[in-house]
Amino acid sequence: MLSLNNVTKKYGNFTALENINLEFSGGVYALLAPNGAGKTTLIKMLTTLISPTNGEILWNGDEIVRLDASYRDIIGYLPQDFGYYRNHSPREFLLYMSALKCIDRDKAKRKTDELIDLVGLSDVRDKKMKKFSGGMIQRVGIAQAMLNDPKILVLDEPTAGLDPKERVRFRNLISSLSKDRIVILSTHIVSDIETIARRVIMFKNHSLFANDTPTSICGMLMNKVYETDDITGVKSSYLALTERQENGKTVTRFTSESHCGDVARSVSPNLEDVFLYIYRDEAM
Numbered sequence: 001m002l003s004l005n006n007v008t009k010k011y012g013n014f015t016a017l018e019n020i021n022l023e024f025s026g027g028v029y030a031l032l033a034p035n036g037a038g039k040t041t042l043i044k045m046l047t048t049l050i051s052p053t054n055g056e057i058l059w060n061g062d063e064i065v066r067l068d069a070s071y072r073d074i075i076g077y078l079p080q081d082f083g084y085y086r087n088h089s090p091r092e093f094l095l096y097m098s099a100l101k102c103i104d105r106d107k108a109k110r111k112t113d114e115l116i117d118l119v120g121l122s123d124v125r126d127k128k129m130k131k132f133s134g135g136m137i138q139r140v141g142i143a144q145a146m147l148n149d150p151k152i153l154v155l156d157e158p159t160a161g162l163d164p165k166e167r168v169r170f171r172n173l174i175s176s177l178s179k180d181r182i183v184i185l186s187t188h189i190v191s192d193i194e195t196i197a198r199r200v201i202m203f204k205n206h207s208l209f210a211n212d213t214p215t216s217i218c219g220m221l222m223n224k225v226y227e228t229d230d231i232t233g234v235k236s237s238y239l240a241l242t243e244r245q246e247n248g249k250t251v252t253r254f255t256s257e258s259h260c261g262d263v264a265r266s267v268s269p270n271l272e273d274v275f276l277y278i279y280r281d282e283a284m
């Protein structure tokens, strides 16, 4: 089990994260928050790239900084800006990364072929990556993070820049990889994690705001989300969440503390509603 006890991170006088307590045991944990909320800061602490200013991070009861290389052996990490050589093929790149990770050559070859198949790049295993789409590159990124068969897989905004089809494919891949490990994934895109996250972790004002199942988090807005094609009929105060066109009319989805069932249709809240509601005052 990976746990954070009262972790605070300051950059000079600026507090990026304050007094965070979390536990990770298995499955997908989604760090869901707008840009600048502290997701990368948390990930960098979990991967030992930076240290907490206060508090401790433990792996099975031992401080990760003390475990040092033996902790890094069980981590797979896909950073936000994943560096690769454009003239490498996936196979060359994964063999190169295996060497950096001190994986012996026979095992590296076996693992490289296995992972290339797993991420669906068998057809292009020997093609230069310079012609790859963003989704293909990210799949190479996941494969390099999996080379050491990590117990903890950390993915920092892995779907940034992917098209909808690539996102779905990536989501399915992440879900399958989470069966026997902890996957910690940061994103500000709700649809990436709504169906695969075991728990959703949200930060607000640099503190932990929520750490719960997607269903429970949606429960925050139960009986408070409505839709109408005549928003002028809503007389109580409300917060407009989204708008869509339907049969030539603009349907507004909104949340209201007052009962609006007489002028609007009550609908089940989803994670996007909660995200828009919680971060309503923040620039996104």
Ligand SMILES: Nc1ncnc2c1ncn2[C@@H]1O[C@H](COP(=O)(O)OP(=O)(O)OP(=O)(O)O)[C@@H](O)[C@H]1O
Pocket: 011, 014, 016, 033, 034, 035, 036, 037, 038, 039, 040, 041, 042, 157
């Ligand atoms: N090295 C640093 N020095 C000073 N401030 C920093 C540093 N790194 C991050 N910050 C600040 O800490 C806050 C959290 O940044 P962080 O990168 O963790 O956010 P994030 O949620 O990952 O957002 P993004 O997706 O934009 O990276 C931001 O206000 C950022 O400007």
